Amino acid sequence: MPQDARQILTPSQLNTLARDLLEGAFPLVWVEGELGNLSRPGSGHLYFTLKDARAQVRCALFKPKSQWLNFVPREGLRVLARGRLTLYEARGDYQLILDSLEEAGEGALRRAFEELKQKLTLEGLFETERKRPLPAFVRRLAVLTSPSGAAVRDVLSVLARRFPLVQVEVLPVPVQGEGAPAQIVAMLQRAYRSGRYDTILLARGGGSLEDLWAFNDERLVRAIAASPVPVVSAIGHETDFSLSDFVADLRAPTPSVAAELLVPSAQDLRARLRQLQRRVVTLQMHHLRRDQQRTDRAAIKLHAMRPRARLDMLHRRQNEAQRRLDAALHKQLDRLRARMRHADAVLRTMQPKRRLAVLRQQLESLRLRPRNAIARRLTHDALRLRSVARSLEAVSPLKTVARGYTILLNEDGHVVRSVNDARVGERLDARLADGHLPLRVIKPDDDT
Incomplete structure (x- = not known):
């Protein structure tokens, strides 16, 4: 390789x-x-x-x-x-x-619990909309539980204390073990098919998840969902939850609480009855008073509708109308008399002789008034003239001339105040206290 x-x-x-x-x-x-x-x-x-x-x-x-x-x-x-x-x-x-x-x-x-819960949730078995309402008053109750457990004793004790009138039937079933789910399902179906009960209670005391496993069985959950009768589940303690709790129409934390939720308190009912009784008595008294008032008004109306009473009422109305008419006439006559007296007084004051006498007096008064006014006016003007004369005399140049001074006037009538205001050969007028003296301006060395 x-x-x-x-x-x-x-x-x-x-x-x-x-x-x-x-x-x-x-x-x-x-x-x-x-x-x-x-x-x-x-x-x-x-x-x-x-x-x-x-x-x-x-x-x-x-x-x-x-x-x-x-x-x-x-x-x-x-x-x-x-x-x-x-x-x-x-x-x-x-x-x-x-x-x-x-x-x-x-x-x-x-x-396994979670897987089955998820499966049934997806099917809608735990939806609130499908749950049935419980009756307001349970009359016959079926309790599916162990007949020897503490749960049945707690349920019966609470029911007897709160509402002894309820009819309770204990339907014994095993609450744990391998065959428990099938027996609970059979008893539940027999109970709701019988038509004897209006509510069914599943009850069991506390325990581990394994102890409560019978109430997580799928067959039991579906049987509860199919029940036409409302089912209440009270399995274990408050912290315990089973699939029966989720599918039941009501879940109670404990069997004792379930019993309290299912039936009312007899003491509360008695108090409620007393309250309702007082309310009924109050309403009856109210209706009686209302009916009595209606009866009184009807009696008065019937009494008023009798012929004699009708005539009496019309006679009273006629008398009252006559009285008001007489009072109105007297009042009108009094007003007319007052107007007549006022007119007579006015006519008396309007007589010609008396009117002429008054006019003569007014004319005589008016004749003297202009004379007096003119005299007052002349006196006032004389006083004012003397005052103005004194003022003019105080500032008059003639007053100064009378003391030996002279006022020189040029040909234009203007006062000569300076040597420069006079020209050689110009004629001047010297005003003295007792007359005028004509003058002519000459040079200082001129003999003429």
């Missing part, structure tokens, strides 16, 4: 190929065996081997899944593991990397 045709692999490459083949060829697998070589280092991972009489396989459950286990792993314990097959390349050993680990016995039952 030529040198260049050979393919040479390293150990790591070979292990990688082997790992890829293992992981690709094997999906998730379930393995059941005994725990051995158990090791839990400080990292929190869990390492062990699963073995049987002839072989073993290495396994690893990493943190945090190793902390979620609901049991304590120990040597020799039989478990059920789920994981994927791979190769640990550092040693060349194949191993299982797990994602779940549970005890083998109950784990198998739990897996």
Whole structure:
């Protein structure tokens, strides 16, 4: 074989190929065996081997899944593991990397439980829409349970305490064991086919998943779903769930609670009856008062409709109308008399003689008024004129002239205030206190 045709692999490459083949060829697998070589280092991972009489396989459950286990792993314990097959390349050993680990016995039952639950869920047996409503008051109840168990005693005790009137029939059936599911199904079918009961109760005390397995039987689940009578399931304790609980029309946490849910409290019913009785009495009194008021109104109406009463009523109306008419006439007459008196007074004031006398007085008053007004006006104007004269006299140049001063006026009548305002030969007028003196301007050395 030529040198260049050979393919040479390293150990790591070979292990990688082997790992890829293992992981690709094997999906998730379930393995059941005994725990051995158990090791839990400080990292929190869990390492062990699963073995049987002839072989073993290495396994690893990493943190945090190793902390979620609901049991304590120990040597020799039989478990059920789920994981994927791979190769640990550092040693060349194949191993299982797990994602779940549970005890083998109950784990198998739990897996069967989940698979059957998923199957029945897909069929719609657990849908709320198909569940039947329970009657408001259960009259005849069938209890399917063990006649010697504590569950039947609890149910009967609660029913007797809360509602003794309910008719209870215990239909004995085995509640665990290999033949229990078939007998429970037969008794259930006989009960609802008889037509005697309006509700059926399945009851059992607590136990392990294996103890309660009879109520996870597919035949029983389908029989409950086919029942025309409402079925109540009370299997185990509050934390226990069975497929019968999911398919039943009502699931109760315990048999005692189921009994309390099925029947009302006699004490509550008595209180309710007393309340209803008081309400009925109140309504009756209300209706009686209403009917009495109607009767009184009818009697008054009938009394008013009698002929004599009708005539009396009309006579009273006539008298009242007559009284109002008389009052209105008197009131109208009083208004007319008042108007007459007012008109007479007005006419008296409008007589011609009296009117002429008044006009004469007014005329005499008006005749004197202009004279008085003119006299007042003249007096006022004289006073004002004297005041203005005094003011003018105080600022008059004549006052100054009277003291020996003279006012020179040029030919244009303007006051000569400076030597430069007069021309040679120009005639001036000198105003003195007692008259005018004509002047002519000459040169200083001119004799004329």
